[in-house]
Amino acid sequence: MAEIKLEAVAKSFGAFAAVKGASFTVDHGSFFVVLGPSGCGKTTTLRMIAGLELPTSGRILLDGDDVTSLPASARDIAFVFQLFALYPHMNVRENIGFPLKCQNFPRAEIRKSVEEAARLLRIDHLLDRRVGGLSGGDRQRVALGRAIVRRPKAFLMDEPLGALDSEFRRLMCGELRALHDRIDATSIYITHDQLEAMAMADRIAVMNQGRVEQIGSPQEIYDRPKTMFVADFIGAPPMSFLKVHTAPRRGDRVIWIDGARVEMPELFEGRAEGKFALGVRPENVAFADSSQLRGRVIGAEYLGTTQIVTVTTAGGQVKARLPSGKPVQVGETVGLRLRSDKLSLFDAASGAVLSSALDGGGRHG
Amino acid sequence: MADVSLVDVGKRFGAVEAIRNLSLSIADGEFVVLLGPTGAGKTTTLRLIAGLERPDQGSVVIRGRDVTGELPAERDVAFVFQQYSLYPHLTVYDNLAFPLRSPARRMDEAFIRRRVQQVAELLHIEQKLTNRATALSGGEMQRVAIGRALVREPAVYLMDEPLSSLDAKLRAELRLELKRIQRELGTTILYVTHDQIEAMTMADRIGVMSEGRLIQLGTPREIYERPNSAYVASRLGTPAINLVPAELLASQSAPLEARTVGLRTEHIRIFSADHSGPRARVHWVEHLGDQNHVHLKLDSHSLVTLADPAQELKAGDEVALEFLQPLYFDQSGNRIAADGVLA
Numbered sequence A: 001m002a003e004i005k006l007e008a009v010a011k012s013f014g015a016f017a018a019v020k021g022a023s024f025t026v027d028h029g030s031f032f033v034v035l036g037p038s039g040c041g042k043t044t045t046l047r048m049i050a051g052l053e054l055p056t057s058g059r060i061l062l063d064g065d066d067v068t069s070l071p072a073s074a075r076d077i078a079f080v081f082q083l084f085a086l087y088p089h090m091n092v093r094e095n096i097g098f099p100l101k102c103q104n105f106p107r108a109e110i111r112k113s114v115e116e117a118a119r120l121l122r123i124d125h126l127l128d129r130r131v132g133g134l135s136g137g138d139r140q141r142v143a144l145g146r147a148i149v150r151r152p153k154a155f156l157m158d159e160p161l162g163a164l165d166s167e168f169r170r171l172m173c174g175e176l177r178a179l180h181d182r183i184d185a186t187s188i189y190i191t192h193d194q195l196e197a198m199a200m201a202d203r204i205a206v207m208n209q210g211r212v213e214q215i216g217s218p219q220e221i222y223d224r225p226k227t228m229f230v231a232d233f234i235g236a237p238p239m240s241f242l243k244v245h246t247a248p249r250r251g252d253r254v255i256w257i258d259g260a261r262v263e264m265p266e267l268f269e270g271r272a273e274g275k276f277a278l279g280v281r282p283e284n285v286a287f288a289d290s291s292q293l294r295g296r297v298i299g300a301e302y303l304g305t306t307q308i309v310t311v312t313t314a315g316g317q318v319k320a321r322l323p324s325g326k327p328v329q330v331g332e333t334v335g336l337r338l339r340s341d342k343l344s345l346f347d348a349a350s351g352a353v354l355s356s357a358l359d360g361g362g363r364h365g
Numbered sequence B: 001m002a003d004v005s006l007v008d009v010g011k012r013f014g015a016v017e018a019i020r021n022l023s024l025s026i027a028d029g030e031f032v033v034l035l036g037p038t039g040a041g042k043t044t045t046l047r048l049i050a051g052l053e054r055p056d057q058g059s060v061v062i063r064g065r066d067v068t069g070e071l072p073a074e075r076d077v078a079f080v081f082q083q084y085s086l087y088p089h090l091t092v093y094d095n096l097a098f099p100l101r102s103p104a105r106r107m108d109e110a111f112i113r114r115r116v117q118q119v120a121e122l123l124h125i126e127q128k129l130t131n132r133a134t135a136l137s138g139g140e141m142q143r144v145a146i147g148r149a150l151v152r153e154p155a156v157y158l159m160d161e162p163l164s165s166l167d168a169k170l171r172a173e174l175r176l177e178l179k180r181i182q183r184e185l186g187t188t189i190l191y192v193t194h195d196q197i198e199a200m201t202m203a204d205r206i207g208v209m210s211e212g213r214l215i216q217l218g219t220p221r222e223i224y225e226r227p228n229s230a231y232v233a234s235r236l237g238t239p240a241i242n243l244v245p246a247e248l249l250a251s252q253s254a255p256l257e258a259r260t261v262g263l264r265t266e267h268i269r270i271f272s273a274d275h276s277g278p279r280a281r282v283h284w285v286e287h288l289g290d291q292n293h294v295h296l297k298l299d300s301h302s303l304v305t306l307a308d309p310a311q312e313l314k315a316g317d318e319v320a321l322e323f324l325q326p327l328y329f330d331q332s333g334n335r336i337a338a339d340g341v342l343a
Helices: A042-050 A092-102 A107-120 A136-148 A166-183 A194-200 A218-223 A228-233 B042-050 B092-101 B109-122 B138-150 B168-185 B196-202 B220-225 B230-235
Strands: A004-013 A016-026 A031-035 A057-062 A077-080 A154-158 A186-191 A203-208 A211-216 A240-246 A254-257 A260-263 A274-280 A285-287 A294-302 A306-313 A316-323 A333-338 A344-347 B002-013 B016-027 B031-035 B057-062 B077-080 B156-160 B189-193 B205-210 B213-218 B242-245 B260-263 B268-272 B279-287 B292-298 B301-306 B318-323 B327-329
Touching: A004 A042, A016 A042, A016 A057, A016 A203, A016 A211, A031 A042, A031 A194, A042 A077, A042 A154, A042 A186, A077 A136, A092 A107, A092 A136, A107 A136, A107 A166, A136 A166, A166 A194, A186 A194, A194 A218, A203 A218, A203 A228, A211 A218, A211 A228, A218 B279, A228 A240, A228 A274, A228 A344, A240 A254, A285 A316, A294 B196, A294 B220, A306 A333, B002 B042, B016 B042, B016 B057, B016 B213, B031 B042, B031 B196, B042 B057, B042 B077, B042 B156, B042 B189, B077 B138, B092 B109, B092 B138, B109 B138, B109 B168, B138 B156, B138 B168, B168 B196, B189 B196, B196 B220, B205 B220, B205 B230, B213 B220, B213 B230, B230 B242, B230 B260, B230 B327, B242 B301, B268 B301, B292 B318
Parallel strands: A031 A186, A031 A203, A077 A154, A154 A186, B031 B189, B031 B205, B077 B156, B156 B189
Antiparallel strands: A004 A016, A004 A057, A203 A211, A240 A274, A240 A316, A254 A260, A274 A344, A285 A333, A294 A306, A294 A333, A306 A316, B002 B016, B002 B057, B205 B213, B242 B260, B260 B327, B268 B318, B279 B292, B279 B318, B292 B301
């Protein structure tokens, strides 16, 4: 167990700023996911927490102690890399026990710790097997065993499931989260896969170009994105944006998109006239003949349970998730009703969301 | 005319029967997706067509020619692998041109330039042609890898999970692009994936595989709406179809042979407890972002269904259920139509 705190941590490689002032706190016992596209700085952030990179500026605190300049070996943290290298000539027991053997632990203690780790991972029946003959999943579990056997204060995981096929990845997500809960660990997990993040995290930090764009619970990140980047990165398909040129005022509950009236959550702030984007998730769009917001159907992707229908409107393309039983004709003109309590208005220039009643009624940024 | 046919192909690796009696015909210009879990034999099927493996029995026919005994280079196929393997010391242009410059083909440079330009435009990487392959994002690298296959015009493109290492947003973009390119060029593609969304959105026909066998082959709609077995039914749909013992739903007029009933999420209706119908209890509501799943307990069985955003449900609520269009499966998992005939 540990609390990990980053205070304005930045890292540059030459002229390239990989991480630009990341600040967040990972609470004791929580599962924290850093999510972002490749090159967003998430791995560099993790490596600084591990002590494998030295920040250019900022502080890293582990349980309140400043560890910014401590080497990796002096931080009680286990790092699980994407590609697990098991020692092929050792059996499962020797692989898991290796980190303890290196630190000259007494043999009885190693034995006890290894068996405990194996029990937690439900691979105690495999202890005397060679790793070569194991299935992919069991190999992954052995590698995890090697990380947890030291009982470190925190686990850092860099896309540990990246090399697995998608089906197996889902299964391991559940196992990893259950393991985290059983051993009461603090975990930081890096991924570009939003499903992994949604399925495992207590809190998610979304990173883009070296910056933390938003930190929140999976549901917050999904329902109330703070920036257009977050709205666009999360969701499959992502949020659609309707372009509007307007001057939004505090207290507005209605926005006009090319003459069509659309209700939205009450705005808590106004802005000068300019370009804005009304964001709507596909599941919050329905067809309604009476709606003034109209568009032409340009495509429908059949997904079985649902279909994703793409409609061009005066404000741009909108994707709607509709029941697959609903007949849809490409080329037909339809009315669109957007769920008024689920819309976000973004400043298109900065990408930042305008604070509104969507934030839960209270006024905060 | 079939571009590629597998006729009764079998392949073993030691004791493992990787492919069993596989017959499959892919028409000219068709996009066929093989879907199945790890170990189902999907990749082996691709490798057999490419000539990277030799079948123990049966034959491989490409454009009417039996190629079973031919080397990979003699077959008219292009392969795209899961992990993009670009030449890091070459530019994007040279990576794309590479397959055309092979001594076996020996195309003239003017032709190569036209072809590379054309493919680069198709993939929206024409701005990157002079970049080193290593100075690209993951999505761009994978586009170059796909482009390297597209510069050639083989009888068939074989693609092994080409999008699986990309993030969701890129994957969705490339999925649409790949389908667009395939339509525009009329190419024939055999594509292997675990991802049901890729299969549903790109395929003209989906082949569902399990343990080396082709279990069902059909359009996405056929596979989803008329699966021939409980296995196929469970491969498609999110959340997955609920399979429950037939006796649990005694009130439904199930055919006599039915042992298992399949209930898709869109066919489960949830009403307040004062409504008639089987009773269930809300176990928990799982928020997954774009989907919220309701976990229901019906006797001792769990049902998972999509939450209707307009319906306020919370753990502990008692509800009444209605089941529409259930699918019935017999003892061995084969689907039987509602009138009792094997489907």
